[in-house]
Amino acid sequence: DGGITQxxxxxxxxxxxxxxxxxxxxxxxDAMYWYRQDPGQGLRLIYYSQxxxxxxxxxIAEGYSVSREKKESxxxxxxxxxxxxxxxxxxxxxxxxxxxxxxxxxxxxxxxxVT
Amino acid sequence: AQSVSQHNxxxxxxxxxxxxxxxxxxxGGTVNLFWYVQYPGQHLQLLLKYxxxxxxxxxxxxFEAEFIKSxxxxxxxxxxxxxxxxxEYFCAVKGSNxxxxxxxxxxxxxxP
Numbered sequence: 001d002g003g004i005t006q007x008x009x010x011x012x013x014x015x016x017x018x019x020x021x022x023x024x025x026x027x028x029x030d031a032m033y034w035y036r037q038d039p040g041q042g043l044r045l046i047y048y049s050q051x052x053x054x055x056x057x058x059x060i061a062e063g064y065s066v067s068r069e070k071k072e073s074x075x076x077x078x079x080x081x082x083x084x085x086x087x088x089x090x091x092x093x094x095x096x097x098x099x100x101x102x103x104x105x106x107x108x109x110x111x112x113x114v115t
Numbered sequence: 116a117q118s119v120s121q122h123n124x125x126x127x128x129x130x131x132x133x134x135x136x137x138x139x140x141x142x143g144g145t146v147n148l149f150w151y152v153q154y155p156g157q158h159l160q161l162l163l164k165y166x167x168x169x170x171x172x173x174x175x176x177x178f179e180a181e182f183i184k185s186x187x188x189x190x191x192x193x194x195x196x197x198x199x200x201x202x203e204y205f206c207a208v209k210g211s212n213x214x215x216x217x218x219x220x221x222x223x224x225x226x227p
Contacts, residue, residue: 033214040124042205042219043159050213058214090159101166102147102209106159 003027004107006091011112013085021076021110023091030096032074033104036060037088046089049074050096078112085114117142117210121218128196129226136191136221138206147209148189150180153220154202162204165189176200198227 004025013019025032031050035043045058049068063082068074074093078085088111092104122137140148150162163174170182180191189206206218 031213040219042217044217045214048214092159096213101164102213102215103149103161103164104215105161108158 004091004093004105006089006107006110008110009108011110013112013114015114016080017114018077018079019085019112019114021078021089021091021112023074023076023107025072025074025091025093025105025107027093027105028071029093029105030071031094032068033092033094034058034064034066034074034076035090035092037090037109043090046076078114085112087112117208117216119206119208119216119218121204121206121221123221124219125222125224127224127226130198131195134191134193134196134200134223136204136206136223138189138191138218139187140189140206140208140216141187142208142210142216144211145209146182146184148180148182149207149215150174150178150189150191151205151207152202153205159205162191196223196225198225201225 007022033048034046044060046064047066049055055068065077090109091107094104118141120139148165151159152162153159163172165172165182173179178193182189204221207215210216
């Protein structure tokens, strides 16, 4: 079954701790993305990667970090520098090289609560 | 700046009513347009897309959308909604760096 896996579904952390959210895809997609979803604000892009070992900041990258060491994996670390980390985080992937259409496929999301 | 505007944040309809959700975008390049849907507790999933050809595109579950280039619009329609259409709907457009630019979403509630 092809798709995107995010784990865990719910995550709780204390303020001041870094936390890493997992994202794995077996769709053989080149590009992967991390979004943050807050009520009434749509999806805001945190980081994206169009190729292994390369990634770019999105609109709200401050306080987050990523790595892309393997094509299928794109973990997101929420650092203690992120001022308002409690949110729903979505991972997505898409074709990129030679693509005709750039639709993105989404994982189930991770709801992070920081207290 | 590239942007996507969804006109209504909340829409409440009765079953069998017709639906039209507005989406306008500002982007002058090659157009890739999308509507996504997020049912309660489920993944965000693609409803339909436009990238070339017939400007009237049909998607899953009886939804359709019309690309009107002169109006920079890509409105979503369904002639008769069902209770199961209760969800949040997002419009998106491919931006200049191949990323998707998202609207704020429209929460649709269908009263049985």
